[in-house]
Amino acid sequence: MKELVFVGLGLEDENGISIQGLKEVKSAENVFIELYTNLMPNFSLNNFKIISGKQPYILLRHELEEENGKIILNAAEKGKTVFLVPGDPLIATTHITLRLEAKKRKIQTRIIHGTSIISAIMGLSGLHNYKFGKTVTIPFPYNFSETPYKVIIQNKKFGLHTLCLLDINKKKEQFLSINDALKLLLNIEQKRKQKIVTTKTIVVGLARVGSSSQILKAGRIKQLLDFNFGGPPQSLIFPGKLHFMEAEALVAFAGAPREIKE
Amino acid sequence: MKELVFVGLGLEDENGISIQGLKEVKSAENVFIELYTNLMPNFSLNNFKIISGKQPYILLRHELEEENGKIILNAAEKGKTVFLVPGDPLIATTHITLRLEAKKRKIQTRIIHGTSIISAIMGLSGLHNYKFGKTVTIPFPYNFSETPYKVIIQNKKFGLHTLCLLDINKKKEQFLSINDALKLLLNIEQKRKQKIVTTKTIVVGLARVGSSSQILKAGRIKQLLDFNFGGPPQSLIFPGKLHFMEAEALVAFAGAPREIKE
Numbered sequence: 386m387k388e389l390v391f392v393g394l395g396l397e398d399e400n401g402i403s404i405q406g407l408k409e410v411k412s413a414e415n416v417f418i419e420l421y422t423n424l425m426p427n428f429s430l431n432n433f434k435i436i437s438g439k440q441p442y443i444l445l446r447h448e449l450e451e452e453n454g455k456i457i458l459n460a461a462e463k464g465k466t467v468f469l470v471p472g473d474p475l476i477a478t479t480h481i482t483l484r485l486e487a488k489k490r491k492i493q494t495r496i497i498h499g500t501s502i503i504s505a506i507m508g509l510s511g512l513h514n515y516k517f518g519k520t521v522t523i524p525f526p527y528n529f530s531e532t533p534y535k536v537i538i539q540n541k542k543f544g545l546h547t548l549c550l551l552d553i554n555k556k557k558e559q560f561l562s563i564n565d566a567l568k569l570l571l572n573i574e575q576k577r578k579q580k581i582v583t584t585k586t587i588v589v590g591l592a593r594v595g596s597s598s599q600i601l602k603a604g605r606i607k608q609l610l611d612f613n614f615g616g617p618p619q620s621l622i623f624p625g626k627l628h629f630m631e632a633e634a635l636v637a638f639a640g641a642p643r644e645i646k647e
Numbered sequence: 648m649k650e651l652v653f654v655g656l657g658l659e660d661e662n663g664i665s666i667q668g669l670k671e672v673k674s675a676e677n678v679f680i681e682l683y684t685n686l687m688p689n690f691s692l693n694n695f696k697i698i699s700g701k702q703p704y705i706l707l708r709h710e711l712e713e714e715n716g717k718i719i720l721n722a723a724e725k726g727k728t729v730f731l732v733p734g735d736p737l738i739a740t741t742h743i744t745l746r747l748e749a750k751k752r753k754i755q756t757r758i759i760h761g762t763s764i765i766s767a768i769m770g771l772s773g774l775h776n777y778k779f780g781k782t783v784t785i786p787f788p789y790n791f792s793e794t795p796y797k798v799i800i801q802n803k804k805f806g807l808h809t810l811c812l813l814d815i816n817k818k819k820e821q822f823l824s825i826n827d828a829l830k831l832l833l834n835i836e837q838k839r840k841q842k843i844v845t846t847k848t849i850v851v852g853l854a855r856v857g858s859s860s861q862i863l864k865a866g867r868i869k870q871l872l873d874f875n876f877g878g879p880p881q882s883l884i885f886p887g888k889l890h891f892m893e894a895e896a897l898v899a900f901a902g903a904p905r906e907i908k909e
C-alpha cells in the first residue's frame with residue numbers, strides 16, 4: 386500500500402512517541418527519521434531501536450530540502466513508510482512540502498501527532514494560551530532583523546504575549562542563547578527607543594522544555610542577562626498584560642519577583 | 648513521595664498517551680482522569696484499563712473547579728498521583744489552578760506533555776504556525792459576544808490567521824457547530840459591515856482533528872454553511888494573507904477552490 390505516515394516524537398527522548406505512533410512504526414516497511422528541525426537533547430536512536438524493533442534511516446537536511454524527500458517518497462510508493470519527526474509533525478514547513486509532494490505522487494498520508502514545543506511552552510509558562518499573539522523567531526546576529534522587536538510591540542499593543550523561538554543551526558552546532566537574544570533586542574531598543582525592551586522589562590526564559598532538565602525562569606531582563614540556562618533549545622516569552630492568575634503562576638513556578646502581582 | 652504528575656492523553660483514544668506517560672501511570676499509586684475540558688470521541692476507559700492496569704477515578708467538573716481539586720491533592724499528599732488530561736496538560740486554566748494549589752501544599756508537580764489540539768489544527772491546515780495571531784473561542788448564542796469578530800479583524804489587519812475554537816458544554820452534551828458559528832459571524836457582519844465575514848470569505852472548517860474520522864474542508868463561507876461536518880469537536884480558521892505554499896496546501900488537502908492560489 387502506498388502510504389506515508391508522519392509520526393511525532395515529542396520533545397525529550399524515545400519515550401515521547403505515542404502508543405499509536407509506536408504501533409505505526411512496528412507495522413511499517415520503511416522507517417525514516419529527521420532530527421534537525423527541532424533538538425531532542427536526550428533522544429537515543431539505539432534505545433528507539435530496542436523499543437520499536439526498527440532501525441530508522443537518518444535523513445539529512447539536503448535529502449529533505451534539496452531533493453524534496455525523494456528517498457522517502459520512493460520508499461512510500463513501494464510500501465507503508467513512517468517518517469519520524471521531532472515535536473509535532475507539520476509544524477516545520479519542510480514537512481508540509483513533503484506532504485504536498487506525496488499528494489502529487491498519489492501517496493496517501495496520515496499524521497500521528499506528538500507533543501509540540503509551542504503548546505508545551507505555553508502550558509508550562511502558566512500564561513493563558515489564547516493570549517499569545519503572533520510567534521516569532523529571533524535569528525542569529527549574522528541574519529540580523531528588527532522583526533522580532535516589531536512583533537513584540539504589535540502584540541503588546543493588544544495586551545498579548547509573544548513567544549520568541551531562538552534560532553538553531555544544527556549543522557554548525559550553533560544555537561542562539563536567551564542571554565544573546567536579550568542583548569540583541571536591547572541593542573534594537575537603543576535605536577528605536579519605544580521602551581518595549583528595557584533592562585526592567587519582565588521576560589520568561591525557557592530552556593529544554595519537556596525534558597527532565599528543563600528550566601523556567603521569569604524576571605526582569607537585567608536578572609536574566611547573565612543567568613546560565615545551560616544547553617539548547619532555549620526560548621523566550623515577552624508577556625503582555627498579565628491576568629493575576631498568570632502573574633501568580635510566574636511567581637510560583639518561574640521565580641518571578643512578587644511585585645509583578647501588583 | 649508527595650508528587651502530582653499531569654499526563655496528556657492526546658486527541659483521539661487511549662493510544663494517544665506517550666510511552667513515558669504510560670510508564671508514569673503504571674508506577675502511580677493513584678490515577679485520576681478528567682474528560683470534560685476537551686472531547687476525545689474515541690477514548691475508552693475500558694481499553695485504557697487493559698493497557699495500563701489501572702482504573703482511573705473520573706473527576707467531575709465541580710470536584711476540580713468548586714473544590715479546587717481537593718480530592719487529587721489529598722491523594723498526592725499520600726503517594727505518587729497521576730492526573731490524566733485530554734490533549735496537552737496546562738492548556739486549560741483549571742489545570743494551572745490545580746498546579747498552583749499543589750505548590751501551596753508543597754506537592755511536587757511534573758508535566759508529561761501530550762498532543763495539543765491547537766498545534767494539531769495548525770499543522771493539519773498546512774498554514775504556517777508563526778502566522779497565527781490570537782486564538783479566540785466562539786461562544787454559544789446564549790453567551791453572545793462580538794469579540795471573535797473583532798479578533799478576526801485585528802489579526803487580518805496584520806495578515807495573520809485566526810484559529811476559532813467552538814464552544815462545548817459537556818454537561819449539556821452541546822457543541823457549537825461550524826455551520827452555526829458562521830451564521831453567528833454573518834449576523835455580526837450585517838451590523839458592523841466591515842466586510843470581514845461575507846459569504847465569499849475563505850474559511851477552513853476542521854472536525855475531530857487527530858481522529859481517524861477527521862474532516863478538513865476549506866472554501867467560501869457560502870460553501871461551508873450547509874456542509875455536514877458530523878460530530879464534535881469542531882473548529883474554524885479564518886486565514887490571513889496566504890503564502891502560495893499555504894494556498895497550495897489548502898487546495899491539496901482541504902479541497903479549497905483553485906482560484907485562492909491566484
